[in-house]
Amino acid sequence: MAHLQFLPFAEARRHAAVTVVVDSILPRAALTLAHWRAAPTPGAFQDDTSAGSALRALAAPPAALAAARFVTANHFDVDGFVGVWALLHPELARQHEHLLRLVATLGDFREIDWQDPRADHALRLVCWLNAEEKARFYEPFGAPARRRREDEASAEKFAWFLPRFAEVLLDPEAGRAAWLPEYERVRAAVAAMQRPATALRRYPAIGLTVVRTPEPLPYYALFGPTAGTDMVLSLYDGQRYEFEYKYTTWVDLESRPTRPRLPLDALVAALNAREASGQLWAADGVTDTGPLLRLAGRRLSKAQRYADPGQRPIYASSIGPEAMEELVVSFFRRHYAHIAPRRYWSWEEVRAAGAAVSG
Known part of the structure; x- marks a missing residue:
């Protein structure tokens, strides 16, 4: 598979024929890997999350992925980011597939099985992504309030997170200062869900x-x-x-x-x-x-x-x-x-x- 580069969505429109689009729809894209309703994701790669579709494509790369040069998404969220990152780091993504699937599902559906041994790791990664996104950029769905287009403004988030995610994936303690407040709040709430009240x-x-x-x-x-x-x-x-x-x-x-x-x-x-x-x-x-x-x-x-x-x-x-x-x-x-x-x-x-x- 050729080495891919991330391309902001606005630029990807001009290079659709050699671009993989994740968690979005781009007319004439080389390959779509999205769980959106009616997205042209090939049947072999359909999955509950768009990141899951990207991981399936990495497991059995189609010719369109092998020939592509770029990967893009028209917004930033946990699921879409994980899918884009996985295509840019295929070896690491395959090594940590189960964890990445948990991260994408928690990010998009807010669901996780707390009995899963990787659940706590997944929560730390999602909390890190959330905290850094809000502190350095803007909250989800916050672009219009800043008079910006999400498909353009989100490129700045990808540019910051893509080179930094692997470090926290491999060692969550590297991002502890950012993820700890939300992590502790969620863990306390998980405990509250177990109480008789x-x-x-x-x-x-x-x-x-x-x-x-x-x-x-x-x-x-x-x-x-x-x-x-x-x-x-x-x-x-x-x-x-x-x-x-x-x-x-x-x-x-x-x-x-x-x-x-x-x-x-x-x-x-x-x-x-x-x-x-x-x-x-x-x-x-x-x-x-x-x-x-x-x-x-x-x-x-x-x-x-x-x-x-x-x-x-x-x-x-x-x-x-x-x-x-x-x-x-x-x-x-x-x-x-x-x-x-x-x-x-x-x-x-x-x-x-x-x-x-x-x-």
């Missing part, structure tokens, strides 16, 4: 996990036990609630079937008919990467919605937690009753399923 109920027939816990927790702790389901209803003390479609239903999962996201207008209407707090319920559209259903209050930016639940206001509802759970569960039981889970929903099919609900 936290209870989980899974509804596998609709792909929902209900988490009842006293206070909002970091996603890396909150979503770990929800792996295998695609919706989370969080019930916090003080009758504070959030419902979220996980990112697992925005992408094409290879490992298991999923259900299409449904518009939540009818559920919002049912909640507002019961709500007596003076606040109104609202929900993001199904094409958002992680749509939230919550008491609206002040409108949140995309960066705030992506941030951990404890970093945004969550308002008290007049609806009791048992009634909230019943309303959400009954809505999905009714509307998923005749929709079988499967792989590879197109956005057109998702919208068609939603139209049936709205009608």
Whole structure:
């Protein structure tokens, strides 16, 4: 395989025929390695994460990869970065494939199995990436607030992280000062998830996990036990609630079937008919990467919605937690009753399923 170079996305548009694109779509690219819905990723390389697709391509390099000169991505996040880095450092990537897969999954889906012996190492790497990104550049989805285009501004992040990641991969202590604060916060939250005050109920027939816990927790702790389901209803003390479609239903999962996201207008209407707090319920559209259903209050930016639940206001509802759970569960039981889970929903099919609900 030829040695690749990273090329910023804006420049890659002019060299698409010899460029591998990761976690993005670039027309006429030599090879696409992305889990985005409808991305032209070859079947042999489809994976739950885009980094996983890159690792599959390294295991059995196709002619397009061997002939390529450049690799690019149109944004910076943990999954996309790991995929780009792996293609630039194939030998190290193959040696640490399992760890890199854990890092990508934790970064994108906020899921990890804490019993995995490499889980703690993966958390340290993700926390290092997060901390350095925010300290040196800007938070995820923060480019528009700075009047910048993500596909252009993110090139600066790649330029800084690509030559430094291997050192922390091989010796996490090298980045300890950066990763320690978030790491300690997440580990404390993971412990809180194990205490009697936290209870989980899974509804596998609709792909929902209900988490009842006293206070909002970091996603890396909150979503770990929800792996295998695609919706989370969080019930916090003080009758504070959030419902979220996980990112697992925005992408094409290879490992298991999923259900299409449904518009939540009818559920919002049912909640507002019961709500007596003076606040109104609202929900993001199904094409958002992680749509939230919550008491609206002040409108949140995309960066705030992506941030951990404890970093945004969550308002008290007049609806009791048992009634909230019943309303959400009954809505999905009714509307998923005749929709079988499967792989590879197109956005057109998702919208068609939603139209049936709205009608």
